[in-house]
Amino acid sequence: MAKVQQTAGRDTLGNFAPMFAELNDDVLFGEVWSDDTLDLKTRSMLTVTTLVAKGLVDSSFEYHLTSARQNGVSAQEMAALLTHVAFYAGWPNAWAAFRMALPVYGDELEDAQPRGGLFGLGQPNDAYAQYFTGRSYLNPLTDPEKTQFVANVTFEPGCRNSWHIHHAEEGGGQILLVTDGRGWYQEWGREAQELHPGDCVTIPAGVKHWHGAAKDSWMSHVAFEACGSGMSNEWLEPVSDEEYDRLD
Numbered sequence: 001m002a003k004v005q006q007t008a009g010r011d012t013l014g015n016f017a018p019m020f021a022e023l024n025d026d027v028l029f030g031e032v033w034s035d036d037t038l039d040l041k042t043r044s045m046l047t048v049t050t051l052v053a054k055g056l057v058d059s060s061f062e063y064h065l066t067s068a069r070q071n072g073v074s075a076q077e078m079a080a081l082l083t084h085v086a087f088y089a090g091w092p093n094a095w096a097a098f099r100m101a102l103p104v105y106g107d108e109l110e111d112a113q114p115r116g117g118l119f120g121l122g123q124p125n126d127a128y129a130q131y132f133t134g135r136s137y138l139n140p141l142t143d144p145e146k147t148q149f150v151a152n153v154t155f156e157p158g159c160r161n162s163w164h165i166h167h168a169e170e171g172g173g174q175i176l177l178v179t180d181g182r183g184w185y186q187e188w189g190r191e192a193q194e195l196h197p198g199d200c201v202t203i204p205a206g207v208k209h210w211h212g213a214a215k216d217s218w219m220s221h222v223a224f225e226a227c228g229s230g231m232s233n234e235w236l237e238p239v240s241d242e243e244y245d246r247l248d
């Protein structure tokens with residue numbers, strides 16, 4: 001496991017209290033934090049818990065919240081930890097800790113909120129989950145028994161569908177109207193095209209392609225089956241991580 005590098009002791013107190021600085025940087029962080037009997041995530045959770053119990057929600061607490069997040073404590077886990085600790089350390093201590101944790105985890109919380117854009121999130125797209133990498137949501141907007149099928153599809157960050165082809169004997173294909181977030185559309189053998197709200201993508205029948213969200217953003221589009229006859233969808237291989245990771 002990588003050693004924890006810490007210079008706060010020497011930076012702050014190197015001249016005034018060199019022994020304290022050395023113990024802080026070299027022993028506490030260099031040896032104790034770097035000992036891999038407990039992993040960094042566990043150490044972060046223990047440290048945050050102890051500081052809350054002592055009512056120490058100062059700048060060092062903020063440092064430990066930030067490093068807890070870096071060490072893999074998710075927003076959900078931090079919320080569960082502070083809720084648990086509230087019963088033992090005291091309600092006001094937990095409140096103070098939550099107030100400090102909120103800005104540290106703010107952007108993660110925003111990312112975690114499912115979004116659906118203008119036409120709503122709908123339900124988890126379980127029926128088609130096998131053709132998607134990551135979670136997607138489907139909100140049918142029309143009844144396909146009665147008319148052309150139109151649905152709002154929402155992709156969580158990193159989610160995309162597999163390569164696929166909309167086949168048709170005549171006409172056909174698919175039209176995407178992007179309503180929220182940021183994502184990608186790519187045709188086989190071509191550069192991926194970045195998608196933003198207001199973009200309209202016309203996918204001809206027979207063209208192998210995929211669509212999905214950007215790594216760091218939700219994306220919603222309304223999908224239409226274009227008019228035609230003899231239509232069917234052919235699902236192919238997933239978009240590999242190597243292909244997808246090349247996109248920003």
Ligand code: MN
Pocket residue numbers: 164166174203209210211
């Ligand atoms: Mn498609």
